Amino acid sequence: MSTSVNLSVDFAGVPMRNPVTTASGTFGSGAEYSEFVDLSALGAVTTKGVASVPWPGNQTPRICETYGGMLNAIGLQNPGIDLFLKRDIPFLKQYDTRIIVNVCGKTPEEYVRVVERLAEEEVDLLEINISCPNVKAGGIAFGQDPVSVEKITSQIKDRAKQPVIMKLSPNVTDIAQIAQAAEAGGADAVSLINTLTGMKIDINRRTFALANKTGGMSGPAVKPIAVRMVYQVAQVVKIPVLGMGGITTAEDALEFIMAGATMVAVGTANFHNPSATVEIIQGIEQFMRENKVADIRELIGCVR
Numbered sequence: 001m002s003t004s005v006n007l008s009v010d011f012a013g014v015p016m017r018n019p020v021t022t023a024s025g026t027f028g029s030g031a032e033y034s035e036f037v038d039l040s041a042l043g044a045v046t047t048k049g050v051a052s053v054p055w056p057g058n059q060t061p062r063i064c065e066t067y068g069g070m071l072n073a074i075g076l077q078n079p080g081i082d083l084f085l086k087r088d089i090p091f092l093k094q095y096d097t098r099i100i101v102n103v104c105g106k107t108p109e110e111y112v113r114v115v116e117r118l119a120e121e122e123v124d125l126l127e128i129n130i131s132c133p134n135v136k137a138g139g140i141a142f143g144q145d146p147v148s149v150e151k152i153t154s155q156i157k158d159r160a161k162q163p164v165i166m167k168l169s170p171n172v173t174d175i176a177q178i179a180q181a182a183e184a185g186g187a188d189a190v191s192l193i194n195t196l197t198g199m200k201i202d203i204n205r206r207t208f209a210l211a212n213k214t215g216g217m218s219g220p221a222v223k224p225i226a227v228r229m230v231y232q233v234a235q236v237v238k239i240p241v242l243g244m245g246g247i248t249t250a251e252d253a254l255e256f257i258m259a260g261a262t263m264v265a266v267g268t269a270n271f272h273n274p275s276a277t278v279e280i281i282q283g284i285e286q287f288m289r290e291n292k293v294a295d296i297r298e299l300i301g302c303v304r
Contacts, residue, residue, distance in 0.1 A: 004294075005289055005293065007284065009296060012125060016263065018281050020264055020280055021263060022267070025072075025076075027047075030045045031091055038278065047099070049076045050102065051076065051080060052117075055077055058077075066221070068220045069217055071216065072195070072215050073212035076132065098125070102128075105132060111155070115159050118161075119160070126163070126165065127167050128152075128156055141171070143166075143169040144169060149185065153166055166189075170225065171197050179233040183237045188239060193229050196216065197214055218267055218268045220248055222245045223245055245267075249279075254287060260301040
């Protein structure tokens with residue numbers, strides 16, 4: 001008889017059937033993947049970023065491959081909160097999974113407008129993308145300055161009805177300090193890492209591979225950096241951590257969990273393997289059975 005294992009976790013007060021979700025921007029809002037993946041099998045679906053008004057995104061080309069990953073400069077293209085509430089939330093409500101809505105903005109007021117619109121919606125958590133450029137601060141990302149992080153976290157928490165996850169940028173000197181600022185601002189959880197800033201040059205065209213010149217690097221090549229940052233953050237905050245960055249296999253996911261992540265998000269892997277999330281859940285379960293681990297919580301932060 002096979003051993004029963006418990007994959008369920010409590011994340012910021014929200015019970016999840018397992019610790020696996022999708023990384024924002026790599027899974028749409030679930031519709032395009034629903035023919036490949038049973039969304040009800042996932043702990044949660046994290047939507048693509050949504051803003052107060054539609055954003056057209058950056059000029060093309062805005063995606064290119066690199067060794068061990070990819071660069072993207074999509075520019076957070078999204079349909080805006082009105083269409084999102086009309087189309088995407090009703091679609092996801094058909095499935096027995098938690099809904100995490102990723103929120104983006106260019107000013108604190110834009111973030112707050114979206115958070116207020118989501119207050120009465122049946123969504124479980126809000127993930128706030130503070131890698132967005134703060135137009136009021138000369139384009140510096142909200143998430144690169146601890147004072148700004150604490151301030152915007154506090155502003156959002158004042159208006160949010162759902163638990164708030166602050167999504168941290170790795171493009172900083174001290175990720176632990178940024179995480180502590182989010183916690184001080186009242187964040188219920190943090191997620192990391194967002195993409196690393198990178199560049200690729202097309203030597204034949206003698207120009208930048210991306211119209212934006214730089215883009216966000218994701219994929220397997222960033223995983224060791226992401227695991228290190230998750231470990232650092234988990235050591236200094238009391239709130240739960242959602243880890244991501246180059247997760248392709250169950251082994252990758254387990255590294256993040258052992259480093260201190262309560263949940264993990266699968267991103268770039270979805271592009272080349274639409275079933276990656278479900279395969280990772282199955283792989284974690286198999287690892288637990290083989291190693292006689294009865295409860296996933298035995299593994300969270302087991303590496304000190």
